[in-house]
Amino acid sequence: MIDFIKGTLIISGALFMLLASVGLLRLPDLLTRMHATTKAATLGVILVMLAAAMHFAEVGIVARSFAIIVFILMTAPVAAHVMGRAGYFVGSKLWSGTVKDELRPNYDPLTHELKSGLETQQNAKRQPRETDPD
Amino acid sequence: MDTVILIGQVIMSVALILAFVRVVRGPSLPDRVVALELFSTTVVGLVGVYAIKTGVASFLDAAIVIALMGFLAAIGFARFLERGGPRDD
Numbered sequence: 681m682i683d684f685i686k687g688t689l690i691i692s693g694a695l696f697m698l699l700a701s702v703g704l705l706r707l708p709d710l711l712t713r714m715h716a717t718t719k720a721a722t723l724g725v726i727l728v729m730l731a732a733a734m735h736f737a738e739v740g741i742v743a744r745s746f747a748i749i750v751f752i753l754m755t756a757p758v759a760a761h762v763m764g765r766a767g768y769f770v771g772s773k774l775w776s777g778t779v780k781d782e783l784r785p786n787y788d789p790l791t792h793e794l795k796s797g798l799e800t801q802q803n804a805k806r807q808p809r810e811t812d813p814d
Numbered sequence: 815m816d817t818v819i820l821i822g823q824v825i826m827s828v829a830l831i832l833a834f835v836r837v838v839r840g841p842s843l844p845d846r847v848v849a850l851e852l853f854s855t856t857v858v859g860l861v862g863v864y865a866i867k868t869g870v871a872s873f874l875d876a877a878i879v880i881a882l883m884g885f886l887a888a889i890g891f892a893r894f895l896e897r898g899g900p901r902d903d
Contacts, residue, residue, distance in 0.1 A: 687818035690863060694825035697856050701832035704852055710844050713836075717848055721855040728822075728862040732874065741871045748858070748878055755881070759851060759888040766892040767844035 686731045693727030696720050709775040710767045718760040725752050819867045826860050847891045854884025 703716025726749050733745040771789060774781060786795045833856065836849040858877045865873035 683815050686866070687815065690818055690822040690866070691825070693859060694822040694829070694863075697859055698825050698829040698832075700852055701829040701836075701856070704836050704849060705832050710842070710848065713845065714848050717852040717855075721852055725855055725859050725862070728859045732862045732866050735866045736871050738871075741874065744871070744874045744878070745862075748862075748874065748881060751878065751881055752855070752858070755885040756855075759885055759892075762889055762892040763844060763848055763851070766895040767842075770842070770844060770895050772842050772844055 682734060686734050689727045689731035689734070693724040693731065696724035696727065700724065708777075710772045711764055712775065714760050714764055718756050722752055722756045725749070816867075819863055822863050823860065826856055826863070829856050830860075843891075843895065847888060847895075851884055851888045854880055854887070858884075 697720070700717045700720035703720065704713050707713045707716055729745040729748050733742045736742070736745075768783065769789070769792070783794075786797060787793070788795075830853065833849050833852045837846050837853070840846040840849060858881050861873050861877040861880065865871060865877070
Protein backbone atom coordinates (compact mmCIF):
# COMPACT_ATOMS: atom_id res chain seq x y z
CA MET A 681 0.00 0.00 0.00
CA ILE A 682 2.67 2.47 1.03
CA ASP A 683 4.68 1.47 -2.04
CA PHE A 684 1.69 2.29 -4.21
CA ILE A 685 1.32 5.75 -2.63
CA LYS A 686 5.05 6.40 -2.97
CA GLY A 687 5.05 5.35 -6.61
CA THR A 688 2.03 7.52 -7.36
CA LEU A 689 3.70 10.51 -5.70
CA ILE A 690 6.96 10.01 -7.61
CA ILE A 691 5.31 9.56 -10.99
CA SER A 692 2.95 12.50 -10.56
CA GLY A 693 5.76 14.73 -9.31
CA ALA A 694 7.88 13.81 -12.32
CA LEU A 695 4.93 14.45 -14.63
CA PHE A 696 4.41 17.89 -13.12
CA MET A 697 8.08 18.71 -13.75
CA LEU A 698 7.69 17.51 -17.34
CA LEU A 699 4.60 19.72 -17.62
CA ALA A 700 6.64 22.68 -16.34
CA SER A 701 9.34 22.22 -18.95
CA VAL A 702 6.80 21.66 -21.74
CA GLY A 703 5.22 24.96 -20.70
CA LEU A 704 8.65 26.59 -20.66
CA LEU A 705 9.21 25.40 -24.20
CA ARG A 706 5.81 26.10 -25.70
CA LEU A 707 4.52 29.33 -24.15
CA PRO A 708 5.09 32.58 -26.02
CA ASP A 709 6.76 35.11 -23.70
CA LEU A 710 8.75 35.47 -20.49
CA LEU A 711 5.89 36.02 -18.04
CA THR A 712 3.78 33.11 -19.28
CA ARG A 713 6.85 30.88 -19.20
CA MET A 714 7.50 31.85 -15.60
CA HIS A 715 3.84 31.20 -14.84
CA ALA A 716 4.32 27.65 -16.09
CA THR A 717 7.63 26.83 -14.44
CA THR A 718 7.16 28.33 -10.98
CA LYS A 719 3.96 26.61 -9.96
CA ALA A 720 4.24 23.27 -11.73
CA ALA A 721 7.87 22.62 -10.78
CA THR A 722 7.19 23.61 -7.17
CA LEU A 723 4.32 21.14 -6.98
CA GLY A 724 6.51 18.46 -8.53
CA VAL A 725 9.25 18.94 -5.93
CA ILE A 726 6.66 18.90 -3.14
CA LEU A 727 5.26 15.57 -4.31
CA VAL A 728 8.71 13.98 -4.67
CA MET A 729 9.75 15.18 -1.22
CA LEU A 730 6.53 13.79 0.28
CA ALA A 731 7.46 10.46 -1.31
CA ALA A 732 10.93 10.67 0.25
CA ALA A 733 9.43 11.47 3.66
CA MET A 734 7.13 8.45 3.40
CA HIS A 735 9.98 6.23 2.27
CA PHE A 736 12.34 6.96 5.14
CA ALA A 737 9.71 7.60 7.85
CA GLU A 738 12.15 8.86 10.48
CA VAL A 739 11.69 12.07 12.39
CA GLY A 740 14.89 13.79 11.29
CA ILE A 741 14.48 12.93 7.64
CA VAL A 742 10.81 13.85 7.52
CA ALA A 743 11.72 17.19 9.09
CA ARG A 744 14.45 17.64 6.49
CA SER A 745 12.17 16.97 3.55
CA PHE A 746 9.55 19.27 5.00
CA ALA A 747 12.28 21.89 5.33
CA ILE A 748 12.95 21.48 1.60
CA ILE A 749 9.24 21.89 0.88
CA VAL A 750 8.97 25.04 2.98
CA PHE A 751 12.16 26.44 1.46
CA ILE A 752 10.94 25.87 -2.11
CA LEU A 753 7.53 27.30 -1.28
CA MET A 754 9.15 30.43 0.16
CA THR A 755 11.81 31.05 -2.47
CA ALA A 756 9.97 30.21 -5.71
CA PRO A 757 7.59 33.22 -5.59
CA VAL A 758 10.39 35.58 -4.60
CA ALA A 759 12.63 34.41 -7.44
CA ALA A 760 9.74 34.60 -9.92
CA HIS A 761 8.87 38.14 -8.80
CA VAL A 762 12.45 39.32 -9.05
CA MET A 763 12.93 37.74 -12.47
CA GLY A 764 9.68 39.14 -13.83
CA ARG A 765 10.60 42.62 -12.62
CA ALA A 766 14.07 42.40 -14.13
CA GLY A 767 12.68 41.05 -17.40
CA TYR A 768 10.17 43.89 -17.67
CA PHE A 769 12.84 46.49 -16.97
CA VAL A 770 15.24 44.97 -19.46
CA GLY A 771 12.50 45.26 -22.04
CA SER A 772 11.57 41.73 -22.92
CA LYS A 773 8.73 41.64 -25.41
CA LEU A 774 5.26 40.74 -24.23
CA TRP A 775 3.12 38.34 -26.20
CA SER A 776 1.16 39.95 -29.04
CA GLY A 777 -2.11 38.73 -27.52
CA THR A 778 -1.51 40.51 -24.20
CA VAL A 779 -4.73 42.22 -23.19
CA LYS A 780 -3.58 44.57 -20.46
CA ASP A 781 -0.29 46.16 -19.48
CA GLU A 782 -1.01 48.76 -16.84
CA LEU A 783 2.63 49.64 -16.29
CA ARG A 784 3.24 50.71 -19.90
CA PRO A 785 1.62 54.19 -19.84
CA ASN A 786 3.02 55.10 -16.42
CA TYR A 787 6.57 53.83 -16.65
CA ASP A 788 9.44 55.48 -18.48
CA PRO A 789 12.00 52.80 -19.37
CA LEU A 790 14.78 55.30 -20.12
CA THR A 791 14.72 57.27 -16.88
CA HIS A 792 13.43 54.30 -14.86
CA GLU A 793 10.69 56.46 -13.34
CA LEU A 794 7.20 55.41 -12.39
CA LYS A 795 4.35 57.92 -12.46
CA SER A 796 1.10 57.57 -10.58
CA GLY A 797 -0.95 59.86 -12.83
CA LEU A 798 -1.59 62.29 -9.98
CA GLU A 799 1.39 64.62 -10.53
CA THR A 800 -0.29 68.04 -10.78
CA GLN A 801 0.86 71.44 -9.56
CA GLN A 802 -1.71 71.36 -6.81
CA ASN A 803 -0.65 67.99 -5.50
CA ALA A 804 2.99 69.08 -5.48
CA LYS A 805 2.26 71.89 -3.04
CA ARG A 806 3.33 71.26 0.53
CA GLN A 807 0.50 70.80 2.99
CA PRO A 808 1.83 71.08 6.56
CA ARG A 809 0.16 69.15 9.34
CA GLU A 810 -0.18 69.79 13.05
CA THR A 811 2.36 67.14 13.97
CA ASP A 812 5.14 68.33 11.66
CA PRO A 813 8.31 69.27 13.55
CA ASP A 814 9.46 72.64 12.25
CA MET B 815 9.26 0.00 -6.93
CA ASP B 816 12.50 0.03 -8.93
CA THR B 817 10.54 0.26 -12.17
CA VAL B 818 8.53 3.20 -10.85
CA ILE B 819 11.71 5.00 -9.79
CA LEU B 820 13.25 4.34 -13.21
CA ILE B 821 10.16 5.75 -14.94
CA GLY B 822 10.28 8.82 -12.71
CA GLN B 823 13.97 9.37 -13.48
CA VAL B 824 13.34 9.04 -17.23
CA ILE B 825 10.48 11.57 -17.11
CA MET B 826 12.61 14.05 -15.14
CA SER B 827 15.49 13.61 -17.58
CA VAL B 828 13.16 14.42 -20.47
CA ALA B 829 12.11 17.51 -18.52
CA LEU B 830 15.79 18.47 -18.14
CA ILE B 831 16.34 18.06 -21.89
CA LEU B 832 13.34 20.26 -22.71
CA ALA B 833 14.55 22.94 -20.28
CA PHE B 834 17.97 22.75 -21.89
CA VAL B 835 16.39 23.36 -25.30
CA ARG B 836 14.98 26.58 -23.88
CA VAL B 837 18.40 27.52 -22.49
CA VAL B 838 19.91 27.14 -25.96
CA ARG B 839 17.11 28.76 -27.94
CA GLY B 840 15.92 31.38 -25.44
CA PRO B 841 15.60 34.70 -27.21
CA SER B 842 16.72 36.81 -24.25
CA LEU B 843 18.74 36.46 -21.07
CA PRO B 844 15.75 36.39 -18.64
CA ASP B 845 14.33 33.40 -20.53
CA ARG B 846 17.59 31.55 -20.03
CA VAL B 847 17.67 32.41 -16.34
CA VAL B 848 14.12 31.10 -15.88
CA ALA B 849 15.15 27.90 -17.68
CA LEU B 850 18.18 27.51 -15.40
CA GLU B 851 15.96 27.95 -12.37
CA LEU B 852 13.67 25.19 -13.63
CA PHE B 853 16.85 23.16 -14.17
CA SER B 854 17.86 23.44 -10.52
CA THR B 855 14.33 22.62 -9.34
CA THR B 856 14.23 19.49 -11.50
CA VAL B 857 17.65 18.45 -10.21
CA VAL B 858 16.31 18.75 -6.65
CA GLY B 859 13.55 16.33 -7.62
CA LEU B 860 16.06 13.96 -9.22
CA VAL B 861 18.22 13.98 -6.10
CA GLY B 862 15.16 13.21 -3.98
CA VAL B 863 14.26 10.24 -6.18
CA TYR B 864 17.87 9.06 -6.07
CA ALA B 865 17.83 9.26 -2.27
CA ILE B 866 14.76 7.00 -2.29
CA LYS B 867 16.46 4.60 -4.70
CA THR B 868 19.71 4.22 -2.75
CA GLY B 869 18.23 4.58 0.72
CA VAL B 870 20.86 7.15 1.69
CA ALA B 871 19.08 10.05 3.37
CA SER B 872 22.09 12.36 3.25
CA PHE B 873 21.31 13.15 -0.37
CA LEU B 874 18.45 15.31 0.88
CA ASP B 875 21.05 17.70 2.35
CA ALA B 876 22.52 18.02 -1.13
CA ALA B 877 19.01 18.76 -2.40
CA ILE B 878 18.68 21.61 0.11
CA VAL B 879 22.01 23.07 -1.03
CA ILE B 880 21.07 22.79 -4.72
CA ALA B 881 17.76 24.57 -4.10
CA LEU B 882 19.59 27.33 -2.22
CA MET B 883 22.13 27.77 -5.01
CA GLY B 884 19.41 27.97 -7.65
CA PHE B 885 17.57 30.65 -5.71
CA LEU B 886 20.72 32.70 -5.14
CA ALA B 887 21.67 32.39 -8.81
CA ALA B 888 18.26 33.70 -9.87
CA ILE B 889 18.50 36.63 -7.44
CA GLY B 890 22.02 37.44 -8.60
CA PHE B 891 21.08 37.36 -12.27
CA ALA B 892 18.10 39.62 -11.60
CA ARG B 893 20.30 42.15 -9.79
CA PHE B 894 22.79 42.01 -12.65
CA LEU B 895 20.04 42.63 -15.20
CA GLU B 896 18.51 45.53 -13.31
CA ARG B 897 21.84 47.27 -12.76
CA GLY B 898 22.61 47.76 -16.40
CA GLY B 899 23.05 44.35 -17.88
CA PRO B 900 22.51 43.83 -21.61
CA ARG B 901 19.34 45.74 -22.44
CA ASP B 902 17.91 43.46 -25.15
CA ASP B 903 20.03 40.73 -26.66
